[in-house]
Amino acid sequence: MAGKWKRRLSKAAGYGVAVLLVVACVGITATVGWRPFVGPKARPLTARRFEATPARLERGRYLVESVSACFACHTTYDSKEPAKSYAAATNKGGGGTLAADGAPWLVAPNITPDAETGAGLWTDDMFARAIREGIGHDGRALFPAMPYQNYRNYSDEDVASIVVYLRSIPPVKNRLPQSEIPFPVSKLINTVPEPLENSVAEPDLSTPVRRGAYMIKVADCAGCHTPRGDKGEPLPGMAYAGGNPFEDGKGGAVTPMNLTPDATGISYYDEALFVKAIRTGHVGARALSQHMPWWVYRNMTDEDLKSIFAYLRTLKPVKHRVDNSEKPTYCKICKQKHGLGERN
Numbered sequence: 328m329a330g331k332w333k334r335r336l337s338k339a340a341g342y343g344v345a346v347l348l349v350v351a352c353v354g355i356t357a358t359v360g361w362r363p364f365v366g367p368k369a370r371p372l373t374a375r376r377f378e379a380t381p382a383r384l385e386r387g388r389y390l391v392e393s394v395s396a397c398f399a400c401h402t403t404y405d406s407k408e409p410a411k412s413y414a415a416a417t418n419k420g421g422g423g424t425l426a427a428d429g430a431p432w433l434v435a436p437n438i439t440p441d442a443e444t445g446a447g448l449w450t451d452d453m454f455a456r457a458i459r460e461g462i463g464h465d466g467r468a469l470f471p472a473m474p475y476q477n478y479r480n481y482s483d484e485d486v487a488s489i490v491v492y493l494r495s496i497p498p499v500k501n502r503l504p505q506s507e508i509p510f511p512v513s514k515l516i517n518t519v520p521e522p523l524e525n526s527v528a529e530p531d532l533s534t535p536v537r538r539g540a541y542m543i544k545v546a547d548c549a550g551c552h553t554p555r556g557d558k559g560e561p562l563p564g565m566a567y568a569g570g571n572p573f574e575d576g577k578g579g580a581v582t583p584m585n586l587t588p589d590a591t592g593i594s595y596y597d598e599a600l601f602v603k604a605i606r607t608g609h610v611g612a613r614a615l616s617q618h619m620p621w622w623v624y625r626n627m628t629d630e631d632l633k634s635i636f637a638y639l640r641t642l643k644p645v646k647h648r649v650d651n652s653e654k655p656t657y658c659k660i661c662k663q664k665h666g667l668g669e670r671n
């Protein structure tokens with residue numbers, strides 16, 4: 328691989344694999360119909376503008392940088408040390424490819440305010456529609472590795488904050504080609520975007536579990552931790568039960584773990600252990616792979632992290648052994664290869 332392709336961070340890189348194996352087929356499950364040929368369902372753009380207020384800037388910075396990990400994909404930097412280079416990057420939002428794991432054709436665009444090579448000329452609603460509804464500024468269906476299916480849950484106020492913040496970051500001059508999604512996936516993704524016809528109200532954050540339910544969606548934990556079938560569909564009854572291995576190309580794999588409160592999941596965690604794992608990337612002495620973007624989530628507030636844990640505790644326990652210290656073997660539950668797969 329050419330040098331410039333190599334510099335990807337692990338989250339994006341990881342998604343690359345998941346994307347190829349998994350998301351590539353999202354939407355094929357739906358009745359395909361004529362949609363692939365007539366373009367995606369999209370609502371017309373509006374002229375709405377989001378007023379920049381200090382509160383929105385602050386909220387937007389938090390959501391973009393620490394919760395939704397937008398820059399984990401939309402930035403080019405050293406994938407070997409994402410924890411360090413993500414924090415230090417001065418080209419945040421400048422875009423990059425999801426190449427290191429085999430999707431050089433997938434480009435996370437430059438979303439900085441640079442007028443020539445970035446998003447400087449896009450309207451506020453172009454942003455809002457891309458983030459929640461999966462339609463690019465130019466009307467194309469976005470490949471669903473961009474987690475718009477989960478960001479759809481963002482309230483109107485939160486999406487306004489995200490856009491206000493993205494307008495405030497330093498412009499980065501970085502011209503990138505558009506994604507070249509292989510046929511027929513390039514057509515099939517037209518079935519994925521769903522317009523939002525109504526406004527999305529502020530979430531109910533009145534209890535830790537409710538707050539956690541919102542935060543876990545917009546942080547897209549399910550994007551990695553809920554196993555998917557070969558058409559990209561989340562496996563029924565398996566929410567957060569682990570799967571979707573990131574293969575290292577040498578027969579090894581790192582697989583997102585089972586986060587449900589089953590004995591094969593993280594029933595042994597308590598709140599303090601969870602918060603420490605996300606803040607430090609260590610579960611006791613065990614270091615978490617950088618494919619788990621703890622180095623993004625570690626900047627979440629205590630309240631949000633504790634709420635996510637409270638929510639995880641309410642999940643249906645699912646029996647699904649995943650162990651990254653063991654050699655990957657075939658698992659008949661998720662139909663993928665991962666450590667302890669043969670024992671499921």
Ligand code: HEC
Nearest residue numbers: 342395396397400434435436457463464469470472473506
């Ligand atoms: C897992 C990687 C990933 C994450 C996380 C991610 N994106 Fe994206 N994003 C992409 C990719 C890849 C595309 C381009 C998809 C395509 O070309 O079909 C994209 C496209 C976009 C676009 C459309 C650009 C255009 O050309 O119109 C916008 C806007 C955007 N992302 C903003 C965001 C924001 C804001 C966040 C965080 C709230 C975010 N993205 C998080 C990967 C990601």
Ligand code: HEC
Nearest residue numbers: 338341546547548551581582583584610615616618619651
């Ligand atoms: C880009 C993919 C990805 C995303 C997104 C992601 N994870 Fe992970 N996660 C992983 C991988 C891979 C592992 C396994 C790491 C290892 O074993 O070294 C993991 C492991 C974990 C563990 C350790 C489990 C154990 O058995 O000790 C916890 C806890 C966890 N993730 C929580 C979360 C939460 C909470 C979120 C959302 C805020 C999240 N993850 C989002 C990929 C991801």
